[in-house]
Amino acid sequence: MRLYLIRHGETLWNEKGLWQGITDVPLNEKGKEQARRVAERLKRVDAVYSSPLLRSFETAKEIAEKFGKEVRIEHDLRECEISLWNGLTVEEALRRYPYEYKKWSVDPNFETKGLESMRSVQKRMVNVVVKIVAQERLNNSSDVVIVSHSLSLRSYICWVLGLPLNLHRNFKLDNASLSIVEIESKPRLVLLNDTCHLENT
Template sequence: MALKIFLVRHAKTDWNDRGLWQGNSDISLNQAGFEQARRVAQRLSTQNVQIVYTSPLSRAYQTAKVISDTLKIPLIIDERLRECEISLWNGLTMEETLQRFQREYQIWSSQPDAKIEGVESLGSVQNRIVQFLQELIQKPFESTVVVSHALSLRTLICWVLKIPLNEYRNFGLDNASISLVEFQGRLRLIYLNDTCHLG
């Protein structure tokens, strides 16, 4: 039987609504975000999920807690699921980032192992979340939920699809979206960025 791994991007925050980089800033869900989390939980309630893993950051943990409470299943925090550290441009819009840090951003987004102070490389993010996934597929579950962040999940999906890390911007991951990865001897992406449950 295939192991189902539902990858959930955390639900909405006020910073998401304003288009601001969040990184490891600990921003909570807003009211719309909690409603999105409830809809994710409702969508997953038919999937025989046995456990939820989450990033420790509030927006992911709160999303995961709604899921675990609704489905009445255990919730485990794993540091490897946290978002990319981007303190250099946290709280800025993309436009502001490019005005102030265009060179740094271009290096970071194109070179997986870029060394820029205040910014974790995409390669580092991918290494830790892939390590998490490789441990997860050894566990005796049939269906799990992993709640994390846009950048972290994109690096993971790049690895599953065997595409270069600097292609991470070529697909979207909306707030409270669900992507499904299955493992049965090999990993396969079944669907990506599904938001039909948000109506």
């Protein structure tokens, strides 16, 4: 089985460099075009899963419609809860909440009101992907799309690679990027943050 891990297309908040978390921001026009491009990139899809957030669902819907599938919403594919600094730039968040921002950035177990720990994100992401894989094996699926978010997907990829969770900051996932995990005896990453389908957008 192959898991096509796709980060949602661009939103206005992405364009402005603002933290979004679970704020429900839709795709902007560029993001809609990115969603169309990533859908065209895929050649076969047996199932499409998405975070409940609109930017993820809109991206997933483009893919699902191309292959005549329905989008299956999984709540645990949502982005990390960071409402403490939603709508702020990195610089503004660091200035207003220096302790919380620095602590959360280096300690995967740190959480406080308005901030979900990255450990919590990783745990729910791993659990929901394991559930999806089990379900799709019963359906004899070979190509499964999962549309989610940067922090959530990076936390899962760290688990696949056996990396300490705080190393999720050592790589990036661009909007509408494609990463692929093959599921055999154990999952392995075969593609990371590929965006060749977005050239000239």
